[in-house]
Amino acid sequence: MPRLVSRRLDCYPELTVEELLSDPVIRTVMMADGVDEAQLRELLDGRSRQQRARKSESIGKRI
Secondary structure, three states, X not given: OOOOOOHHHHHOOOOOXXXXXXXXXXXXXXXXXXXXXXXXXXXXXXXXXXXXXHHHHHHHHHO
């Protein structure tokens, strides 16, 4: 199934985690919501590892 993306958003580059977490507005919202940066990074790193592992598994099944 193709991913639907608004054409208006195609002109904006995808930000990295570092760029997002260094943004003052994002940091203000995180502080207001009680989000701990270290815990968020740990969560995102774990999710990234899971996705890479699944991708490797799916590539291995095709061979």
